[in-house]
Amino acid sequence: MLGRAAPRSRRQTRATVLENLLRTGGAFRSAIARETRLTEASVSRILAELRSENLVQETRHPAPYAGGPTSLVTLSNDVAVAGIELSNSRLSFGVGDLGGTLDYVDRMPASPQLDQDEFERLFRTSAAAMQAWTDKRGIAVRQVALSIPGYGREAGNPIYPWDVTRLRDFLGEALPGMPLALTNSVVAQAAFHRYSPSTSYPVAGNHLFLFVGHGVAGVIVNEAASIDAFSAFEIGHMVIERNGLLCRCGHRGCIEAYTSLRAISPIVGLDASEILNRGDSFIDVHGLDSDVRAALRERLVMLGLGLGNALNLHPLSSVVISGWPSLMPEDDRAAIIAGIDESLLGGFDERRLSLSFVAPSIGNDPRAALYYAAYCFVSGGGLDARADAHAALEEIA
Amino acid sequence: MLGRAAPRSRRQTRATVLENLLRTGGAFRSAIARETRLTEASVSRILAELRSENLVQETRHPAPYAGGPTSLVTLSNDVAVAGIELSNSRLSFGVGDLGGTLDYVDRMPASPQLDQDEFERLFRTSAAAMQAWTDKRGIAVRQVALSIPGYGREAGNPIYPWDVTRLRDFLGEALPGMPLALTNSVVAQAAFHRYSPSTSYPVAGNHLFLFVGHGVAGVIVNEAASIDAFSAFEIGHMVIERNGLLCRCGHRGCIEAYTSLRAISPIVGLDASEILNRGDSFIDVHGLDSDVRAALRERLVMLGLGLGNALNLHPLSSVVISGWPSLMPEDDRAAIIAGIDESLLGGFDERRLSLSFVAPSIGNDPRAALYYAAYCFVSGGGLDARADAHAALEEIA
DNA sequence: CGTTATATTTACACTGTGTAATTACTGTGC
DNA sequence: GCACAGTAATTACACAGTGTAAATATAACG
Known part of the structure; x- marks a missing residue:
């Protein structure tokens, strides 16, 4: 009569745990177990796995009471993600970690009437600069997110009326080897509010x-x-x-x-x-x-x-x-x-x-996209995007 | 790289297979496997289980070609479900099988202004008649569905402005031991169109x-x-x-x-x-x-x-x-x-x-509710409603 | 430094599935 | 009527993911 929950794939479980850490900004194992509906045993196993992949860190912490929890689990700040935001006034690139820290920012003015050619030129320049920066430091960007106002509308984007297929092809080529998520600016904003520790939502x-x-x-x-x-x-x-x-x-x-x-x-x-x-x-x-x-x-x-x-x-x-x-x-x-x-x-x-x-989050660009990238990274279980075909199948089922 | 689908609980798998049979009205194993995204091996296991519980039947069938499929799998017509429909002109009770065959029908005139007291009186009488009928034949009703116009609105039912808690309590008492699903008439209609082999949807x-x-x-x-x-x-x-x-x-x-x-x-x-x-x-x-x-x-x-x-x-x-x-x-x-x-x-x-x-399905009452009951039965995996607490937990997870 | 209380890990069992080998079945050709 | 071909259906085995419960680790407190 006891409820055995619906089974999850390892990817799902990893995603659940990682997302919990992203949202809470770090937690003790008991809290993770409670919120993810896993047993402590499972949490232990998953965390061991994630730790071995350097996706999470455990910082020793004095126990608050006898026998209390000792290690606070947080997302590793070695994992680099990138956020790119196109707004009505500029195109901003940022590289940071899963905690939302921006280590690199580059903002370029962009016209609200930006056409697709201009966009590509602008983007290519900034993307190259970002890549030079990451290459110099030996940073591997695990996930990139680009947010665009009006993106995702079936009947086309009324703000930037571009060809979406061309856009995707261009981005795939301009950001080689980096898993990319494209989204609407509002979705990125929501991610910002959900995951940023600074906003009191x-x-x-x-x-x-x-x-x-x-x-x-x-x-x-x-x-x-x-x-x-x-x-x-x-x-x-x-x-x-x-x-x-x-x-x-x-x-x-x-x-x-x-x-x-x-x-x-x-x-x-x-x-x-x-x-x-x-x-x-x-x-x-x-x-x-x-x-x-x-x-x-x-x-x-x-x-x-x-x-x-x-x-x-x-x-x-x-x-x-x-x-x-x-x-x-x-x-x-x-x-x-x-x-x-x-x-x-x-x-x-x-x-x-x-x-x-x-309040609208002005001047924070490209933080929202960065948080969205973090979200995408964790909800994929922190697995290589190469396995994404696999993931896609799972999601469909 | 091959996609291992997200794992399912046995209940879910059973539900998937049963629902497929309900929708198709019967199928060969290969079709079931394809449509449910299971391997033939899994289908075989699930069907063996369902057959042992008398939920499905296999009718021998001449193979259409050498080595062709030999047994057509259909839902057992031993499983009895009941549908009850309240419409603006009558209250109808029906008992039938998962194929939609109505073996018992009882229709009573009901005023559109029916108040809750009158409803309970009317319902109790008809429910008793239905139960007498099933008892006489030793039929165990596995699932009952009652459809009511306007039901399910958060802000109360504008057509029958009744107390929902009282309604649920009453029904639980008036239909002892039978798992009951309450739904909106439109949902039942949709189930009718989806599952009735007679409507060309x-x-x-x-x-x-x-x-x-x-x-x-x-x-x-x-x-x-x-x-x-x-x-x-x-x-x-x-x-x-x-x-x-x-x-x-x-x-x-x-x-x-x-x-x-x-x-x-x-x-x-x-x-x-x-x-x-x-x-x-x-x-x-x-x-x-x-x-x-x-x-x-x-x-x-x-x-x-x-x-x-x-x-x-x-x-x-x-x-x-x-x-x-x-x-x-x-x-x-x-x-x-x-x-x-x-x-x-x-x-x-x-x-x-x-x-x-x-076309609106007039005069078919209580067929729609009957199909909805069938749907409820199969989507619960055909398991006893006693395990519903369990199921509920799963659904939440 | 042991005791106590809890955290964390680990061994084992169980569920659900897929793969691949095995067995069953049916029509065809002789 | 019987072997054969071709596919269906079953089954043995392996593996993933998880929970339970026992074992082990850790820190505060006296």
């Missing part, structure tokens, strides 16, 4: 991470899962007002057409290029007069309306919002709740839905 | 099954999965028109407020009670004059709009619609496509999204 448990910036994009963060913890959630182009404002996607009435930075720029009286220059923090909250705030509140109601609709389809008990809405005064942010109340079944109820805000 | 692969009747509800049918193949998809209360028509959920502008039977009743000129009497087939298509049809088309556009929104959040490449829209002429149904085109990113494209229609 307001929720535990599954939630929706919503970013409202040049686009409006979401990620469902599945806290329970160590693999496939992030799944993109295309909410920005939900039509909430039939025959409403024209959106860049060609439709009318999308959430993005009401709440993106571009959409609110006329309200705050800045033109699009100015906004792009200032980045996500373009709102000077204190300088807004009351009718501007009222107009922005109206837009936040729209956001809430769409959010409520989304939560009807995909129930989650907490939502974390980042981007310009998180810079607004609390009174104004309440407009989002009003919108949710109009669409979420049963209305907004703080006992059933927690809504919180985190 | 227009799609293969993951899809959304959408039913538009008294409510508007969807199910995501995950064809690849043998367990958790159905997940409810609450689409009816997506707000598509701010400050639009009042919905019974209290909000304004929900899809349901535009497209449910009750919502279109003024258009077709029938009052609500008349509609309830006629059931889902209330539309006499040939008798509709052109302005009524135009008005209904407008409602179908709304439905499509919401559907496109939903598909942005949850990409699927095919949708099957049942309910009154499937009774409309093809020209009118195209309005749904027009609506989708307004909201689905990239617009409607028949190469990326297939839309099809199936």
Whole structure:
């Protein structure tokens, strides 16, 4: 009658343990065993294996009480990963360890209208510089992640309308021998918030991470899962007002057409290029007069309306919002709740839905991509990417 | 380099094999092995086990070619399951086998306004009759499924606003010793379409099954999965028109407020009670004059709009619609496509999204619940429900 | 320096599977 | 009717991954 859990492959188990270490930043074995639903014996075996591969370290620690745990397990900081972020204003490369320490950073200005040729030129130069740096130190980069705004949309990327096949081919060639993960910037942001020890993330448990910036994009963060913890959630182009404002996607009435930075720029009286220059923090909250705030509140109601609709389809008990809405005064942010109340079944109820805000992480690039790379590395079990074909088969099954 | 698939528990493997048999209606071992991604050796072992428990049968079959397969494996028709359906007009009980054969049917009229007390009285009587029938024949019902319209909504059931805890307690007592699954009617319908050999279901692969009747509800049918193949998809209360028509959920502008039977009743000129009497087939298509049809088309556009929104959040490449829209002429149904085109990113494209229609399954009650019971039975591996605690643990892990 | 309490490792057993050898079965040709 | 060919079905064996429980290590405390 006792529950023998569903068996896992070694790769999965390794991934679970490694992800736990990445998320907690280090733990004693008992905590690992508890959180990964493994026995201490299994943890012991897995850790012995990981240690022999130099993926984890154990730092001796005075026991807090008689017979207490003695060694704190942490991810090895010998493992190098790289993060690359393309944002609307620059292309940044970074190399660091699994703890999020950046040992190398290189940032280049990049136009929001970057075309694919220019991108390749820019990328190739920076990639070569990074590789020179790693080669000099004899560092082997185990995983690279590149995050791009708008990436992953089936109907093409509305921000950088590039050919994805060409992009992949180019990257494979420009970063030879390094396993590469391509992802949406929002996913990387979510990874940043989840794994960075510096951000005090307001929720535990599954939630929706919503970013409202040049686009409006979401990620469902599945806290329970160590693999496939992030799944993109295309909410920005939900039509909430039939025959409403024209959106860049060609439709009318999308959430993005009401709440993106571009959409609110006329309200705050800045033109699009100015906004792009200032980045996500373009709102000077204190300088807004009351009718501007009222107009922005109206837009936040729209956001809430769409959010409520989304939560009807995909129930989650907490939502974390980042981007310009998180810079607004609390009174104004309440407009989002009003919108949710109009669409979420049963209305907004703080006992059933927690809504919180985190500041957009400006100037941290390419930290988010670095964390995402770390996530990719650990969720592959820390095994060589050559075995990825193998892994892919497993995931499918 | 060869991919060893993620290991499965015996329960999972059994479930996979049994579900395959349920879906195909019987297969040769080679096909089972292929579709379940097991080796023939494993299939052999599992089938030996299942046969010893009388869950499967092998019927000898002349080999189609020299050395060809000789025994066709089918689910045993000794396994009894029961389906109970509450619809807006009646409560039906049925007992049958895993092949969908109904050996016992009992249907009682039930008011759409049935309150919980009346329901319990009605249910108890019918349950006793069913049990008398099974007892007389010495039949042990291995799984019961009860489907209720509107069931499973977090914010309570808008159709039968009952106390769910009380309902569960009551059912546990009224059906002693029988494992019970409670589900939404739409989920049962989806199971019916998936498993009934009589319905020619227009799609293969993951899809959304959408039913538009008294409510508007969807199910995501995950064809690849043998367990958790159905997940409810609450689409009816997506707000598509701010400050639009009042919905019974209290909000304004929900899809349901535009497209449910009750919502279109003024258009077709029938009052609500008349509609309830006629059931889902209330539309006499040939008798509709052109302005009524135009008005209904407008409602179908709304439905499509919401559907496109939903598909942005949850990409699927095919949708099957049942309910009154499937009774409309093809020209009118195209309005749904027009609506989708307004909201689905990239617009409607028949190469990326297939839309099809199936007639609502009227008068088949309680077949849908019976198939759902069969599904529940097999996805539990055909093991005694006593081991369910065990199973639950596994599922969580 | 032993005692105590707990952490960590290890030996062994058990489940679930795949591989490959073995056995069973069926139609064909003589 | 019977050997043969060709494939199906079973089985013996090996191996991965894990849990249980016994054995061993470690640190605080007296």
